[in-house]
Amino acid sequence: MIIKNEKLAIQGGNPTRKEPYHIHTTNIGHEEEEAVLKVMRSQHLSGFSARPGNRFLGGESVQSFETELCNSFNVSNAVTVNSATSGLHCALYAVGVRAGDEVITSSFTMSATASAIAMCGATPVFCDIEDRTFGIDSEKVRDLITEKTKAILAVNIFGHGASLDKLKNIADEHNIILVEDSAQAPLIDFKDKLCGLHGDIGVFSLNYHKAIQTGEGGFAITNDSLYADRMRYLRNHGEVVIGPANRLDMIDMIGYNYRMTEIESAIGEVQLKKLRDFNSARKSLALSMTAKMKDYDFLIGPIIEDDCDHGFYLFPIKYKQDSIGVSRELFVKAMQAEGIAIGYGYVLPVHLQPIYQLHMQNIYSDYKGFGLESLQSSSDLSFNDSVDYRRGICPITEKMHFKEIMTTDICKYPNTEREVDEFFAAVDKLVKNLDKLKSLEN
Numbered sequence: 001m002i003i004k005n006e007k008l009a010i011q012g013g014n015p016t017r018k019e020p021y022h023i024h025t026t027n028i029g030h031e032e033e034e035a036v037l038k039v040m041r042s043q044h045l046s047g048f049s050a051r052p053g054n055r056f057l058g059g060e061s062v063q064s065f066e067t068e069l070c071n072s073f074n075v076s077n078a079v080t081v082n083s084a085t086s087g088l089h090c091a092l093y094a095v096g097v098r099a100g101d102e103v104i105t106s107s108f109t110m111s112a113t114a115s116a117i118a119m120c121g122a123t124p125v126f127c128d129i130e131d132r133t134f135g136i137d138s139e140k141v142r143d144l145i146t147e148k149t150k151a152i153l154a155v156n157i158f159g160h161g162a163s164l165d166k167l168k169n170i171a172d173e174h175n176i177i178l179v180e181d182s183a184q185a186p187l188i189d190f191k192d193k194l195c196g197l198h199g200d201i202g203v204f205s206l207n208y209h210k211a212i213q214t215g216e217g218g219f220a221i222t223n224d225s226l227y228a229d230r231m232r233y234l235r236n237h238g239e240v241v242i243g244p245a246n247r248l249d250m251i252d253m254i255g256y257n258y259r260m261t262e263i264e265s266a267i268g269e270v271q272l273k274k275l276r277d278f279n280s281a282r283k284s285l286a287l288s289m290t291a292k293m294k295d296y297d298f299l300i301g302p303i304i305e306d307d308c309d310h311g312f313y314l315f316p317i318k319y320k321q322d323s324i325g326v327s328r329e330l331f332v333k334a335m336q337a338e339g340i341a342i343g344y345g346y347v348l349p350v351h352l353q354p355i356y357q358l359h360m361q362n363i364y365s366d367y368k369g370f371g372l373e374s375l376q377s378s379s380d381l382s383f384n385d386s387v388d389y390r391r392g393i394c395p396i397t398e399k400m401h402f403k404e405i406m407t408t409d410i411c412k413y414p415n416t417e418r419e420v421d422e423f424f425a426a427v428d429k430l431v432k433n434l435d436k437l438k439s440l441e442n
Contacts, residue, residue: 008433010337010440016426017339024209027278027413028267035266048259050237057232061265066219068269072187073194075221077228080265081235084183084205084218086258088116091201091220092151093253094230095177097122101150102384105181106136106162107349108397109155113181114350117153123384125149126351128394132303134316134405135162137396141170148384151177154199158407159211159282159311160304161190164198171199179203183218184313186211187275191307196221201231206264209409211278211311212271214264235259278413279311285411285420286312292424296431298323314407319344321403326437331430332406334437338426342408345401349394356389 007013039045039061047059057063062080069078081087097103099121105113107126114124125144130137134157141152152171154162164180171178178198182188183205185195196202201224206217222228230250238255260268290301300318304310319328332344350356391398410419430437 006429006433008334008337008429008436009339010334011436015337015339016429017422019339021341021419022412022414024213024412027213027271027274031270032267035270036263039262039266042262044262046259046261048236050255056236058259058265059262061262061269062260065260065265065269065272068272069219069221072272072275073196073221075197076223077225078219078221079228079231079235080217080219080260080268081231081258082218082260082264083216083258084181084203084207085112085116086235086256087203087218087220087231088112088153088179088181089119089256090231090234090258091179091203091222091227092116092120092122092153093234094227095151095179095200097150097177100148100384102146102148102387103151103153104136104141104144104149105153106155106157106397107351107394108134108157108346108400109181109350110183110347111350111353113153113155114356118355118383122150123148123387124350124356125387126349126389126394126397128396129157129400130163131396131400133160133162133305134158134400135160136167138163138166138170141167145170145174145176149174149176151179153179153181155181156183156185156188156190156195158302158316159185159188159313160302161185161188161195161198161308164190164193164195168198183207183210185311187279188311189307189309197223200224201227206268206271209412211282211313212268212275214260214268214271217260217264217268219268281413282312282411283310285415285417286310286315288417288420289315289410289423292420293317295424296427299427312411314346314409315411316346317406317408318400318404319406324431324434326434327441328403328406330437330441334430334440335426338429340408340423340426341410342406342423344406346405346407347401349397349401351389351393352391352398359383359387360389 009015049055066078097120101122103117104125108129117124180199180202182196182202188195201222203220206214235258238253293301298320335342
């Protein structure tokens with residue numbers, strides 16, 4: 001029980017939670033261990049070969065995992081890769097994104113979303129988000145389309161689909177491509193389809209802290225066989241292994257090594273069988289969080305749109321400082337002192353990250369060790385001169401990051417209602433000692 005005058009942990013009192021949270025790897029169990037041992041005993045840790053033939057498509061585990069991905073997502077093609085970043089690069093290149101093109105995307109995302117565009121030699125054009133589920137604002141996308149626009153790269157952030165139906169309509173109207181960065185939303189419904197299936201290609205992450213994991217890894221799904229083949233060529237050295245003459249549509253590709261190992265694929269196939277259970281567990285805790293949050297007018301939980309679902313990769317919270325009189329930063333520090341997993345902001349909006357700010361200032365020459373600078377000096381990779389990366393171009397994105405959004409991963413497996421109860425015990429403790437907390441504001 002919280003005593004009204006109990007000393008806050010940030011002032012030296014006892015924290016609400018004293019033990020560390022479970023690490024992300026706790027969703028790996030006995031079944032994954034047995035799958036890895038089977039691969040180890042086979043002594044075939046990778047089945048790929050960079051030459052024509054069956055081994056061009058990978059080993060037994062890779063191909064089995066891709067088959068199960070196709071079955072789970074009800075899609076024709078799944079292409080495993082060594083990261084979702086690699087998958088985004090493959091996807092964008094497969095649909096024809098090249099130097100001089102523009103790709104419209106969100107700035108409220110991890111940097112790799114935009115980096116994959118630059119890796120194709122194209123220019124990221126950042127569109128603001130809507131403030132309900134934090135996806136790219138479809139109406140604002142229209143204003144950014146130019147004759148150079150090749151694609152829209154939507155981000156299904158935190159586990160909720162962006163306005164995928166509207167974005168697909170816009171893409172079709174303008175004869176451009178829709179690709180989904182669905183790293184945080186595997187097997188999550190958005191209206192009549194799963195996230196990742198509204199666009200031409202959907203890309204997912206298997207990084208260690210995602211819904212399911214292989215340590216590192218990712219995959220792309222598509223019903224377009226040409227796009228799938230292009231991704232397969234790009235992940236396995238491209239034109240180096242070009243085979244029959246009827247694949248002349250592939251010979252312009254500079255290939256990479258984006259291949260997944262047999263061990264990762266074996267783990268992935270086992271994890272895939274658990275994905276719906278993991279998603280259900282996250283959603284159960286998230287709904288409990290949302291219900292308890294209604295008692296606090298300064299905290300607003302995530303929205304799930306009609307006929308949609310949510311993966312709750314993170315649980316986003318809007319913080320209303322005017323309703324409590326304490327800055328978001330102090331509130332978060334006080335919660336962290338109580339032992340609670342919470343942070344403010346998400347990641348620095350991508351358009352404000354150094355690579356794009358340096359472009360606006362045209363001072364690459366002062367950063368000789370900066371990767372993009374050396375690439376620009378030796379290739380056609382450069383951003384279009386007309387692009388705008390100034391602070392203020394994405395006002396809602398910036399407001400969410402700098403003023404309102406807090407995130408917690410309380411809903412991740414294997415956390416339980418205990419962790420949810422602790423979260424709100426800490427909130428209650430701060431509220432009941434609000435005057436003491438306010439005294440720390442300066």
